Amino acid sequence: MAMNPNEFDDFLEDDDAPDQVVDTRADGRLLRVPLGRIAPNLVNPRSDFGTTEQLEDFGRSLKRRQIQAVPVVTRRAYLELWPEHKGQIGNVDFVIVSGERRYRAATAVELPALECVINDGYAESRKTFLDAVVSENIDRQNFxxxxxxxxxxxxxxxxxxxxxxxxxxxxxxxxxxxxxxxxxxxxxxxxxxxxxxxxxxxxxxxxxxxxxxxxxxxxxxxxxxxxxxxxxxxxxxRKATRAARRSQPAGGQAAPSEPVFTAVKPAPEPATPRETPARAPALPEATAALTGTHPAGVPEPRDQGQASATTPWGHSRGLTSTTLSGADQVEPQGTGKPPAAEPPIPVRQLPTHDWEQLANIVIAELPEAALHCLTERLLEAVGVEPSSQSA
Structure with missing residues (x-):
C-alpha cells in the first residue's frame, strides 16, 4: 500500500520543514536599476578596479549576461549611517554595498542598467555595512x-x-x-x-x-x-651551496683530500744484536710537555726475538693526538661480553707531526740495516747523494 505524503512526513518526524521556498532577505526585490539612479558608497577601501581595457572587457561580458546581482541599500538607509555623504552621493535612489567594479564596468561600456538586489538589512549599523563591503573581497583575497x-x-x-x-x-x-x-x-x-x-x-x-x-x-x-x-x-x-652539494660524489660525501693509511710494520727476521746504544735519545722536555708523555715513554729497542708480540705502529697524519698508549687499552674483564673470535690488532699512532719524537721512535724500533736503508731513502728524497755524506 502506497504511503501518502503526510504519512511520509510523519515517518521522518519533519513536520516543521517548510514546504515552500522562503525569502530570507530583508527586502528580497530583484530590480533592474538604471545606472543613473545608483551611486557607489564612499567607504569602500578598494581603489584599484583594473585598467580601462579590463573594465571594458568586463562590461562587454555584463552585456551578454549578468550572473551576479549587485547588492544595494536605499538612499535613506545609507544616509542614516553617514548623513555627511548626502551631497556627495547625489540624488540617487540606491547606494551600492559591494560590486562597484561591476558598476564601473557597466559605465565603461554605457550599459543602461544593472540588476540589483535591495537589502536594507546591510544598513543596520556601520559595522554591519562595512562588514558587507569588505568581507567578500577579504575572503576571496581579491584586494x-x-x-x-x-x-x-x-x-x-x-x-x-x-x-x-x-x-x-x-x-x-x-x-x-x-x-x-x-x-x-x-x-x-x-x-x-x-x-x-x-x-x-x-x-x-x-x-x-x-x-x-x-x-x-x-x-x-x-x-x-x-x-x-x-x-x-x-x-x-644559497645558490652556491646548492651547486657545491650537486658537485659532491654520488655517496653524498666530499672525497678526502688525501688517503689515510694504517701501516702495520711486519715483524723482522731474527738477527744479531745491534751495536747501537741500549736506549734511544730522550725526548726534549718541550715535546714531552706538549704530548703529555715522559721521555721514558719512548720505546726501548726491540728484542728481535719478540718482535711478533709487540704492538704495530700506524700512520697518524692529520691526527691531533700524540698519545702512544691510548690504543693499547684492554677491555676490562667481567663485562659479560663474549670474546671476539679475532680481536682487531691494536695500533699505536706514529707522531708524524713531531719529527723529533718520530726520529727517536724510528731509531729505537728499526734494526741497523734498516736504518741505513732509511737514511739513503731520506737523502734521495731531499736531493742529496748518499756518497756525499762519506766525503
Whole structure:
C-alpha cells in the first residue's frame, strides 16, 4: 500500500520543514536599476578596479549576461549611517554595498542598467555595512595588500578594537596587525607593495621600523635598497651551496683530500744484536710537555726475538693526538661480553707531526740495516747523494 505524503512526513518526524521556498532577505526585490539612479558608497577601501581595457572587457561580458546581482541599500538607509555623504552621493535612489567594479564596468561600456538586489538589512549599523563591503573581497583575497590594509583599518574603526575584528573574522590577532603596519609606509613605498615590487615580508618589516624610528620616505627607500642587496647576497650564497652539494660524489660525501693509511710494520727476521746504544735519545722536555708523555715513554729497542708480540705502529697524519698508549687499552674483564673470535690488532699512532719524537721512535724500533736503508731513502728524497755524506 502506497504511503501518502503526510504519512511520509510523519515517518521522518519533519513536520516543521517548510514546504515552500522562503525569502530570507530583508527586502528580497530583484530590480533592474538604471545606472543613473545608483551611486557607489564612499567607504569602500578598494581603489584599484583594473585598467580601462579590463573594465571594458568586463562590461562587454555584463552585456551578454549578468550572473551576479549587485547588492544595494536605499538612499535613506545609507544616509542614516553617514548623513555627511548626502551631497556627495547625489540624488540617487540606491547606494551600492559591494560590486562597484561591476558598476564601473557597466559605465565603461554605457550599459543602461544593472540588476540589483535591495537589502536594507546591510544598513543596520556601520559595522554591519562595512562588514558587507569588505568581507567578500577579504575572503576571496581579491584586494591588493594596501587595499586590504585600508579595509582592515576601516573595520578597526567600526568595531572599536583590532581584537574585535580578528574575532569577528575568526583570525589571529596578528592577522590584523600585519596588515595595519603597511599603512605606516610612505605612499610612494606603498605603491611598490601594491604592484608587488616589494614582497610583503620586507614590507611588514619596514613598516615596523618606520613605526619605531619615524623614518621619512628617503630613509625608507634607502633601507629597501640595502635590503635588496642583502637578499641578493643571501640568494647567491644559497645558490652556491646548492651547486657545491650537486658537485659532491654520488655517496653524498666530499672525497678526502688525501688517503689515510694504517701501516702495520711486519715483524723482522731474527738477527744479531745491534751495536747501537741500549736506549734511544730522550725526548726534549718541550715535546714531552706538549704530548703529555715522559721521555721514558719512548720505546726501548726491540728484542728481535719478540718482535711478533709487540704492538704495530700506524700512520697518524692529520691526527691531533700524540698519545702512544691510548690504543693499547684492554677491555676490562667481567663485562659479560663474549670474546671476539679475532680481536682487531691494536695500533699505536706514529707522531708524524713531531719529527723529533718520530726520529727517536724510528731509531729505537728499526734494526741497523734498516736504518741505513732509511737514511739513503731520506737523502734521495731531499736531493742529496748518499756518497756525499762519506766525503
Amino acid at each position: 591588493d595588500a594596501i587595499e586590504e590594509a585600508n579595509a582592515v583599518e576601516v573595520l578597526v574603526e567600526a568595531f572599536g578594537t583590532a581584537r574585535s575584528v580578528a574575532e569577528h573574522y575568526e583570525r589571529a590577532d596578528g592577522w590584523v596587525s600585519q596588515r595595519r603596519v603597511l599603512l605606516r609606509l610612505a605612499p610612494e613605498v606603498q605603491e611598490l607593495v601594491r604592484h608587488q615590487q616589494m614582497p610583503l615580508e620586507p614590507a611588514r618589516k619596514l613598516g615596523k621600523l618606520v613605526k619605531d624610528h619615524q623614518w621619512d620616505v628617503d630613509a625608507q627607500f634607502q633601507w629597501w635598497e640595502q635590503e635588496q642587496k642583502d637578499r641578493a647576497a643571501k640568494a647567491a650564497q
